[in-house]
Amino acid sequence: MRPLTFRRLFFQCFILALILFVAVVVAMKFGAVPVSLYALARDVLRFLLGQTSQISTDYGLILWNIRLPRILLAIIVGASLSVAGTSFQALLRNPLADPYVLGVSSGAALGAILSLIAAPYLSLSPALTALLTPMGAFLGAIATITAVYFLGTREGQIDSSTLLLAGVITASFISAIIMFLMSTLSGNLRGFAFWLMGDLSTPLQKNVYWFLGAGFLLAAGAIYTTATDLNLLLAGEKEAMHLGVDVPRVRLVVYIAASLLTGLAVSVSGAVGYVGLIVPHIMRLIFGSDHRTLLPTAALGGAIAVVFADTLARTVVAPAELPVGAVTALAGAPLFIYLLRRRPS
Amino acid sequence: MKEIAIARLRFAVCVTVAAMLCAAAPLRAQSASPTAPPSSPFFREVTDEAGRTVRIPQPVRRIVSLAPSLTETVYALGLQDRLVGDTDYCDYPPDAKTKTKVGGAINPSLEQIAALHPDLVLMTKGLNRLDTVYSLDHLGISAYATDPRTVDEIISSSKKLADVLGAPETGDLIAADLQRRLADLRNRLSALPPKRVLFAVWTEPLISIGRDTFIADALRRAGAVSIVDSSQDWPQVNLEEVARLQPDYLVFAASHAESVAPQLDALARLPGWRIIDAVRDRRYAVISEAVNRPAPRIVEAIEDLAKQLHPEAFAEKPEAGKEKPGKEIPPPQHQTFLHLSLDIHSSSPDTVSRGGCACAR
Amino acid sequence: MSGSSALARNAGDPARYSSETRLSVEQVSYAYSANPSQAPLFTLEATSFQARPGEIVAILGPNASGKSTLLKLISGALAPLSGRILLDGFVTHSLTPRTRAQRIAVVQQESRLLFPAQAWEFVLQGRHAHSRTLRFESEDDVIIAKNALAQVGAADLSDRWMDQISGGEKQRVILARALAQQPLLLLLDEPTLHLDIAAQVDLLHSLRRLAAENRYTVVVVTHELNLAAEYADQVVLMQRGRCLRVGPPAAIYQRELLEQVFQTPLTVALGSSGRPHVTVLSER
Numbered sequence: 006m007r008p009l010t011f012r013r014l015f016f017q018c019f020i021l022a023l024i025l026f027v028a029v030v031v032a033m034k035f036g037a038v039p040v041s042l043y044a045l046a047r048d049v050l051r052f053l054l055g056q057t058s059q060i061s062t063d064y065g066l067i068l069w070n071i072r073l074p075r076i077l078l079a080i081i082v083g084a085s086l087s088v089a090g091t092s093f094q095a096l097l098r099n100p101l102a103d104p105y106v107l108g109v110s111s112g113a114a115l116g117a118i119l120s121l122i123a124a125p126y127l128s129l130s131p132a133l134t135a136l137l138t139p140m141g142a143f144l145g146a147i148a149t150i151t152a153v154y155f156l157g158t159r160e161g162q163i164d165s166s167t168l169l170l171a172g173v174i175t176a177s178f179i180s181a182i183i184m185f186l187m188s189t190l191s192g193n194l195r196g197f198a199f200w201l202m203g204d205l206s207t208p209l210q211k212n213v214y215w216f217l218g219a220g221f222l223l224a225a226g227a228i229y230t231t232a233t234d235l236n237l238l239l240a241g242e243k244e245a246m247h248l249g250v251d252v253p254r255v256r257l258v259v260y261i262a263a264s265l266l267t268g269l270a271v272s273v274s275g276a277v278g279y280v281g282l283i284v285p286h287i288m289r290l291i292f293g294s295d296h297r298t299l300l301p302t303a304a305l306g307g308a309i310a311v312v313f314a315d316t317l318a319r320t321v322v323a324p325a326e327l328p329v330g331a332v333t334a335l336a337g338a339p340l341f342i343y344l345l346r347r348r349p350s
Numbered sequence: 351m352k353e354i355a356i357a358r359l360r361f362a363v364c365v366t367v368a369a370m371l372c373a374a375a376p377l378r379a380q381s382a383s384p385t386a387p388p389s390s391p392f393f394r395e396v397t398d399e400a401g402r403t404v405r406i407p408q409p410v411r412r413i414v415s416l417a418p419s420l421t422e423t424v425y426a427l428g429l430q431d432r433l434v435g436d437t438d439y440c441d442y443p444p445d446a447k448t449k450t451k452v453g454g455a456i457n458p459s460l461e462q463i464a465a466l467h468p469d470l471v472l473m474t475k476g477l478n479r480l481d482t483v484y485s486l487d488h489l490g491i492s493a494y495a496t497d498p499r500t501v502d503e504i505i506s507s508s509k510k511l512a513d514v515l516g517a518p519e520t521g522d523l524i525a526a527d528l529q530r531r532l533a534d535l536r537n538r539l540s541a542l543p544p545k546r547v548l549f550a551v552w553t554e555p556l557i558s559i560g561r562d563t564f565i566a567d568a569l570r571r572a573g574a575v576s577i578v579d580s581s582q583d584w585p586q587v588n589l590e591e592v593a594r595l596q597p598d599y600l601v602f603a604a605s606h607a608e609s610v611a612p613q614l615d616a617l618a619r620l621p622g623w624r625i626i627d628a629v630r631d632r633r634y635a636v637i638s639e640a641v642n643r644p645a646p647r648i649v650e651a652i653e654d655l656a657k658q659l660h661p662e663a664f665a666e667k668p669e670a671g672k673e674k675p676g677k678e679i680p681p682p683q684h685q686t687f688l689h690l691s692l693d694i695h696s697s698s699p700d701t702v703s704r705g706g707c708a709c710a711r
Numbered sequence: 712m713s714g715s716s717a718l719a720r721n722a723g724d725p726a727r728y729s730s731e732t733r734l735s736v737e738q739v740s741y742a743y744s745a746n747p748s749q750a751p752l753f754t755l756e757a758t759s760f761q762a763r764p765g766e767i768v769a770i771l772g773p774n775a776s777g778k779s780t781l782l783k784l785i786s787g788a789l790a791p792l793s794g795r796i797l798l799d800g801f802v803t804h805s806l807t808p809r810t811r812a813q814r815i816a817v818v819q820q821e822s823r824l825l826f827p828a829q830a831w832e833f834v835l836q837g838r839h840a841h842s843r844t845l846r847f848e849s850e851d852d853v854i855i856a857k858n859a860l861a862q863v864g865a866a867d868l869s870d871r872w873m874d875q876i877s878g879g880e881k882q883r884v885i886l887a888r889a890l891a892q893q894p895l896l897l898l899l900d901e902p903t904l905h906l907d908i909a910a911q912v913d914l915l916h917s918l919r920r921l922a923a924e925n926r927y928t929v930v931v932v933t934h935e936l937n938l939a940a941e942y943a944d945q946v947v948l949m950q951r952g953r954c955l956r957v958g959p960p961a962a963i964y965q966r967e968l969l970e971q972v973f974q975t976p977l978t979v980a981l982g983s984s985g986r987p988h989v990t991v992l993s994e995r
Binding site: 036037038067070071072121124134135138188189190199206207208209210319323324325326327328 | 451453462479484487489
C-alpha cells in the first residue's frame with residue numbers, strides 16, 4: 006500500500022521537467038538554419054546577463070524571435086491539449102475521448118474561416134488584423150462550447166452520453182459547413198489546410214502569450230482541484246455521488262475548463278491531433294490513473310511531445326515545413342494502435 | 351510495484367533520449383548567410399497591392415521571392431543578382447533553380463528567410479498566405495505583396511515592382527513592349543469573333559478557371575472566351591454542362607507539348623468525354639505553363655494561343671518595326687511554341703543591363 | 712438480539728421515539744413519471760419507520776415493490792415528494808454530497824472500473840468525503856483504510872488488482888470502502904444477489920458483527936426471506952409501492968401475510984436459532 010505523497014508527485018514532475026528542458030534545448034538548436042550548441046549557450050548567457058546588444062544578429066533574430074516563441078507556443082499547446090484530453094476521458098468515462106470530440110476544434114475552425122473571409126472587409130490596424138484569426142477561432146470555440154452544453158444537458162445537468170452525442174453531431178455538422186465553404190471559396194482560403202492540420206509557424210504578439218499562459222494556469226488549475234473527484238468519477242457516477250462527489254458541479258467545471266483549454270490551443274495553432282488522445286494514455290501507463298499525478302504529468306508530457314514534434318516538422322523536409330499536426334498524426338496513430346493492443350482485457 | 355514504475359520510467363526516458371538523437375539526423379545542409387550586411391538608414395514608404403504600407407530600405411540589395419511569377423519578373427527586370435532566395439518551385443529561368451531555397455510558397459521557412467537578411471520579400475496575394483505576411487511583419491522584415499487580377503494589372507504590377515526595386519526605367523521599357531504586343535494582337539483579332547474555349551486546369555475532376563482570374567483575362571486577349579462563367583476562382587465543372595455548351599477548343603497548359611500528347615489522346619477514350627465535339631475532333635490548343643503565372647512571360651502564351659486559335663489573323667507579313675529581334679512568327683503548329691519560348695529566353699542579363707533592346711521577357 | 716424484547720417492540724411503541732433513534736423515515740412518499748404531464752408510472756406511498764444504532768433493518772418485498780426506491784430516498788439520491796428522512800436530526804436530502812457521504816455509505820453490488828486499480832486504492836476512495844480538496848491522504852486515512860480491510864477479512868487482498876479477484880472478494884473490498892467512510896448509516900441494495908450461499912452467510916454475519924461493534928445502523932434491501940429473518944432486527948415489508956407492515960421478524964413472518972405479498976404458498980416455522988423460518992411449498 007503506497008498512497009500518493011507530495012514528494013513522489015514532485016519527483017515525477019521534476020523528471021519530466023528535465024526532459025522538457027532537454028527537448029527545448031534540442032528545439033533551439035535544430036532548425037532549417039544550423040546553430041551550434043556553443044553559440045546557443047553563449048547567446049543564452051549573454052541574454053541572461055543582459056548583454057542583449059552583443060548577441061550576434063545572425064542567430065539572434067532566429068533564436069529569439071522565431072524559435073523561442075514557437076517553442077513557447079508548442080509547450081502551451083501541448084500542455085493544454087493533454088490536460089483537456091485527460092479531463093474529457095474522465096468526464097465522458099471513455100478512453101477514446103480526445104479534446105476535439107465535443108466539437109470545439111470544428112467550431113474554432115469555422116470561426117477562423119469566417120474571420121479569414123471577413124478580413125478584407127474590415128479595415129483594422131495591422132496588429133489587430135494579425136490577431137483576427139485567433140480571435141475568430143476562439144469565439145467560434147466559445148460558441149460551440151455553449152451550443153453543445155445546451156444540447157448535452159438533461160434536466161439541467163450534463164449527461165455524459167448525451168453530451169458525447171451532442172458534441173459528435175455538432176462537430177460533423179460544422180465540418181460539413183467548413184467543407185462547403187472551402188470548396189466554394191477556395192481562393193480566399195488558400196493555405197487553410199495547413200491551419201486545419203495544426204501549424205505553429207505564425208509568431209504572435211507578446212500579449213497573446215501572456216493571455217495563453219494565464220488561461221492555461223486558470224483552467225488547468227480549476228481542473229486540478231477536481232482531481233480526486235475525477236478519480237472517483239471513473240468508478241461510476243452513482244458511486245462517486247455516494248462517496249461525496251458533487252457530480253453536477255464537477256461535470257460543469259471540468260467541461261468548461263477543458264473546453265476552454267482546447268479552444269485556446271486550437272485558436273493559435275489549429276487542430277494538432279493525437280496529442281490529447283495519446284499522451285494521457287502513455288502517462289497512465291507509466292504513472293497510474295490517479296489524476297493528482299496524471300494531470301500535471303500529462304501537461305508536461307504533452308509539452309514535450311509537441312516541442313519534439315514541432316522540431317521534427319521544422320527539420321525533416323527543410324527548408325519547407327510540415328504542419329505539426331502531420332507529424333503528431335504520423336507518430337501518434339501507430340503508437341495508439343500499440344497502446345490499444347497492450348490494454349489489459 | 352515500485353520496481354515496475356521505475357522500470358517504466360527508465361524505459362520512457364531511454365526512448366525519449368533515443369528519439370531525440372534521431373531527430374539530429376535529418377538535416378538538409380543549407381548555407382546560412384555570412385555576417386549580416388550593414389543595414390541601410392534610408393527607407394521609402396510605398397503602398398503595396400494588398401493595401402498595406404510597406405517601409406522598404408533603400409537601396410534594395412537583397413531580395414527574397416516567395417512566388418515563381420515574382421522570381422520570373424525579377425529576372426525579366428534584370429535584377430537577378432540581387433535575388434538571394436526563392437521557393438522550391440521557382441524554376442524559370444533555369445538559373446532560378448540555383449538560388450538558395452526557402453521552402454514552399456505556402457509554407458516557407460521563416461528561419462531560412464531571416465538567415466538571408468533580405469531587404470525586401472516579394473509575395474503575391476494569389477499564392478502566399480496571409481499568415482506569412484504577419485510573421486514577416488513581426489520579425490521586422492519588409493514584405494511587398496502584388497495582386498494582379500488581369501493581364502493589364504500584371505503589366506502595371508511588374509512596372510510598379512520595377513519602381514519599388516529601384517529600376518523604374520527597365521520597368522517602363524518592359525511594360526511598353528508588352529502593351530505594344532498586346533495592342534498588336536488586339537488589332538489583328540478585332541474583326542474576328544472570339545473562339546469559345548474550355549481551359550482545363552485538371553481533368554479528373556474537371557476544374558476550370560473563374561471569370562475574375564487573370565487566366566480568363568489572358569484568354570480574352572488571345573481572342574478566346576471561357577465557356578465557364580463562375581465567380582469561384584477554380585470551379586469544378588460538370589461534364590454535361592460542357593457538352594451542352596460545346597466549346598470550340600479545349601485549352602491546356604503544359605511545359606512540353608509532347609509530354610501531354612498521349613494524355614490528350616487518352617482523353618477521347620475517357621467515359622463521357624466523347625460527347626464533347628472538341629474532344630472527338632481533337633480540337634486542342636496546348637500553350638506554355640507561363641499562362642498560369644502572373645508574370646511578363648504570360649504575353650507569349652497569349653500570343654501563342656492567339657496563333658493557334660486564329661491562324662488566319664497572322665497569315666500576312668508583319669509590319670516593319672513591329673518585329674522583335676530574334677522573334678519569328680512561324681506557321682501555327684502545336685509544337686512550335688516550344689521553340690518560341692526557348693529562343694526568347696536565351697537572352698543574357700548583359701543585354702538588359704546595357705539598357706539596349708528590351709529583350710528581357 | 713434476544714427474542715422477547717424484540718417481540719415487544721412494534722411500530723407504534725412510544726419507546727421507539729427515544730433520543731437513541733438514529734434514522735427516522737417519516738411519511739416519505741415518491742412518484743416517478745416519464746413525462747411531467749402523464750400519470751406517474753410508479754408511486755411509493757407514505758412510509759415510516761425508525762432505526763437505532765447497532766440495528767439491522769431489512770426492507771423486504773417482491774420485485775417492483777419500491778424497495779430500491781425507498782433505499783435511494785434514504786441515501787439522499789432522490790428527493791421525497793412528501794415527508795422527510797432524518798439522520799441524527801439532519802434532513803438527509805438537504806445535506807451536500809460531501810457531508811452526506813460522511814454519514815451515509817452505500818454498498819453497490821458491482822463496481823465497473825474504467826481503469827484498473829488496486830484494492831487499497833479502491834478502499835482509500837472512501838476517505839474522500841473526509842479529506843479536503845487537494846489534500847493527499849494522511850496517515851490516519853491509511854490506517855482507517857487498513858482497518859476497514861481487516862474488518863471485512865480482506866487484509867490480504869490489499870495489493871491485488873480489482874479486476875483480478877473473485878466476486879465475493881470484490882464484494883468484501885466494496886464493503887471495506889464503505890466502512891472506510893466511517894458512516895453512521897450503511898445501506899445495501901440486494902447485496903447477496905451474485906454471491907453463493909457461503910458468501911451470503913459470511914456477508915450478513917459480518918454485517919451483524921460490524922453493526923454491533925461499531926454501532927452502525929444497517930439497512931438492507933433484499934427479497935431473501937430467510938436471510939432477512941435470521942439477521943434483521945426489524946423488517947419493513949413492502950408490496951407494490953406500499954409499506955404493509957414494520958416490525959421485528961416475528962411480527963412480520965405470518966403465513967397469510969407473506970403468502971399474500973409473495974404470491975406463493977409457504978409455511979412459517981420457528982427455526983433453531985429462535986427466528987422464524989420460511990419454507991416455500993412446491994405446487995400442489
